[in-house]
Amino acid sequence: MPMLVLAPLLATAAGEDPASRFIRLLTVFLLAMWVGFEVITKVPQRLHTPLTSGSNAISGITAVGAIVVAGAMVTGMGTVFGFLALVLAMINVVGGFVVTHRMLAMFNPKKK
Amino acid sequence: MSPQAWINLAYLAASMLFIVAFKLMTGPRTAVKGNYLGGAGMALALAAASAACFEKDVVASVARSGATPLVLLGVAAVIGGVIGAVMAVRYPMTGMPQMVALLNGFGGAASALVAGAELWNMTRRAVETGSERADAAAWAASQLAPWTQFAIATALTGLIGAVTFWGSFVAFAKLEELPAFKKAWTDPKRHWVNLGLAIATALVIWGLCANPGSVALYILLVLLGSGLGCTLTLPIGGADMPVVICLLNSYSGLAAAAAGFVIDNSVLVIAGSLVGASGLILTAIMCRAMNRSLVGVLFGGLGTTSAANADDVYAGKVKSASAEEIAMVLEGADRVVIVPGYGLAVAQAQHAVRELATALEKRGTTVEYAIHPVAGRMPGHMNVLLAEADIPYEKLREMDDINPTFPETDVAIVIGANDVVNPAARTDPQSPIAGMPILDVDKAKTVVVVKRSLSPGFAGIPNPLFAADNTLMYFADGKKAILDLTAALHGA
Numbered sequence: 001m002p003m004l005v006l007a008p009l010l011a012t013a014a015g016e017d018p019a020s021r022f023i024r025l026l027t028v029f030l031l032a033m034w035v036g037f038e039v040i041t042k043v044p045q046r047l048h049t050p051l052t053s054g055s056n057a058i059s060g061i062t063a064v065g066a067i068v069v070a071g072a073m074v075t076g077m078g079t080v081f082g083f084l085a086l087v088l089a090m091i092n093v094v095g096g097f098v099v100t101h102r103m104l105a106m107f108n109p110k111k112k
Numbered sequence: 113m114s115p116q117a118w119i120n121l122a123y124l125a126a127s128m129l130f131i132v133a134f135k136l137m138t139g140p141r142t143a144v145k146g147n148y149l150g151g152a153g154m155a156l157a158l159a160a161a162s163a164a165c166f167e168k169d170v171v172a173s174v175a176r177s178g179a180t181p182l183v184l185l186g187v188a189a190v191i192g193g194v195i196g197a198v199m200a201v202r203y204p205m206t207g208m209p210q211m212v213a214l215l216n217g218f219g220g221a222a223s224a225l226v227a228g229a230e231l232w233n234m235t236r237r238a239v240e241t242g243s244e245r246a247d248a249a250a251w252a253a254s255q256l257a258p259w260t261q262f263a264i265a266t267a268l269t270g271l272i273g274a275v276t277f278w279g280s281f282v283a284f285a286k287l288e289e290l291p292a293f294k295k296a297w298t299d300p301k302r303h304w305v306n307l308g309l310a311i312a313t314a315l316v317i318w319g320l321c322a323n324p325g326s327v328a329l330y331i332l333l334v335l336l337g338s339g340l341g342c343t344l345t346l347p348i349g350g351a352d353m354p355v356v357i358c359l360l361n362s363y364s365g366l367a368a369a370a371a372g373f374v375i376d377n378s379v380l381v382i383a384g385s386l387v388g389a390s391g392l393i394l395t396a397i398m399c400r401a402m403n404r405s406l407v408g409v410l411f412g413g414l415g416t417t418s419a420a421n422a423d424d425v426y427a428g429k430v431k432s433a434s435a436e437e438i439a440m441v442l443e444g445a446d447r448v449v450i451v452p453g454y455g456l457a458v459a460q461a462q463h464a465v466r467e468l469a470t471a472l473e474k475r476g477t478t479v480e481y482a483i484h485p486v487a488g489r490m491p492g493h494m495n496v497l498l499a500e501a502d503i504p505y506e507k508l509r510e511m512d513d514i515n516p517t518f519p520e521t522d523v524a525i526v527i528g529a530n531d532v533v534n535p536a537a538r539t540d541p542q543s544p545i546a547g548m549p550i551l552d553v554d555k556a557k558t559v560v561v562v563k564r565s566l567s568p569g570f571a572g573i574p575n576p577l578f579a580a581d582n583t584l585m586y587f588a589d590g591k592k593a594i595l596d597l598t599a600a601l602h603g604a
Binding site for chain 1: 123127130131133134135137138139140141143144146147150151153154157158160161162164165181182184185187188189191192193194195196197199200201203205208211212215216218219221222223225226228229230232233236237260261262265327357358361364365367368369371372373374375376377378379380381382383384385386387388389390391392393394397483485488490491492493495496499500505508510
């Protein structure tokens with residue numbers, strides 16, 4: 001059983017050294033930043049508030065991290081922190097998407 | 113493919129969905145679809161992450177105690193989801209900046225917690241692996257030693273997360289105008305406090321790199337970050353809040369990206385950096401609109417007030433008018449530009465304004481709205497507030513677009529806006545808002561300013577526009593004023 005819990009640590013240790021892993025993630029980070037700049041400069045001023053709240057919802061992606069760390073259930077503290085992180089991140093995710101939807105609905109009034 | 117490969121593929125698909133979601137944010141109609149795609153991407157990523165737990169779930173329920181991860185996670189997700197949904201449905205549109213600030217803060221705190229949890233787990237894993245060895249403790253330390261990158265990523269997540277949470281909390285308190293936060297903290301000693309905290313933070317990060325498994329140092333770092341979050345945001349004045357909101361939005365994304373480095377997860381890195389980029393762009397746009405440098409906003413406070421004294425500016429020159437008098441002016445107007453400010457939203461006068469515009473349009477008058485980039489309290493806020501009142505967005509004109517047309521405008525009606533129409537920004541180099549791009553309403557033939565009193569705006573300075581020859585002041589509550597004006601226009 002311990003082998004299963006340890007799998008991520010061992011896999012990384014065996015396959016990829018920490019520096020390579022860091023550079024791989026840095027590559028992803030910089031490319032995604034670039035794409036972000038290219039795409040978002042085209043958003044017009046009048047949509048900046050929905051953009052802010054929508055991107056806010058997406059920053060709740062850290063919920064995935066919360067699931068990973070809490071779901072591993074390796075340590076009590078880790079699980080408690082992960083649980084709290086998931087609660088907060090889900091507020092961010094659901095709150096962000098719902099409020100963005102509410103705003104965008106006002107920009108596109110339905111024929112009454 | 114291994115289960116992990118499928119999960120990674122789902123993360124990739126989610127990342128692509130996020131990029132398309134941002135791409136569709138360029139138009140009001142496509143943006144709705146974009147928001148759905150963003151939600152779908154999030155659901156996919158969360159499902160994939162939960163699927164990764166499923167295997168462990170079975171193992172845990174067989175081999176360990178009763179608590180299974182999926183039940184635990186389900187409970188957390190439902191609690192968070194319900195709170196988020198209730199907040200999103202209940203919060204008024206005027207309070208959108210506060211709502212976004214709160215959500216940013218929660219996101220930042222979540223990232224800091226994730227990194228902390230992973231630090232705990234990581235240390236335990238290293239110990240467990242070496243538990244059968246005689247030199248267990250030393251072995252664990254040697255396992256963590258090469259993880260400098262891990263330590264840096266963990267430190268940054270904790271730091272940015274804590275700054276985001278407390279910074280957002282202070283921003284929220286300021287925007288809600290809680291009495292204790294009303295006055296900006298302008299004591300010059302704050303620079304020393306910030307410097308001290310920054311040095312301490314740097315030392316702790318260095319310590320964490322030397323001892324990557326130290327939970328105590330991580331907690332200390334988060335405490336220092338919390339302090340910095342407060343001391344960096346407290347001095348920032350109300351007028352600069354749009355910048356702060358954007359910056360915190362960016363931080364919450366960067367914290368998530370840093371957490372992605374900690375747990376080696378690309379979807380966190382991609383989504384986090386997209387949000388980070390978005391926040392940075394909006395921060396730059398807001399700074400440009402207020403003609404302020406980011407450094408000036410963050411560390412400068414609001415500067416000293418100009419020599420111009422309110423009494424000198426206003427004494428004997430302010431002309432007050434009644435609804436009937438203004439209706440007579442409006443009657444002869446061909447082109448009217450309405451300049452809405454945050455005061456209009458506070459007075460809930462958006463619908464009344466639309467009725468006034470309809471009444472004018474029935475008489476053949478052209479009505480347009482001039483939207484300053486910082487009208488409202490976050491980027492694009494005023495557009496949302498007017499859209500809420502069913503004002504078609506084609507009539508909302510941006511500053512650079514409408515400024516050249518003010519000389520041909522018969523009447524400019526300023527409702528609840530102050531600093532963004534203050535000509536001192538153009539004329540008085542001593543003014544704290546000198547150089548800030550403004551709406552040139554003073555160039556219109558007649559300016560009608562609807563305001564409750566001569567009280568200053570966020571910048572805390574008098575506005576010479578109110579004393580100009582072509583300005584009529586209409587002292588009243590925004591909503592009542594517009595309703596009376598509409599009635600007077602119907603009567604004329």
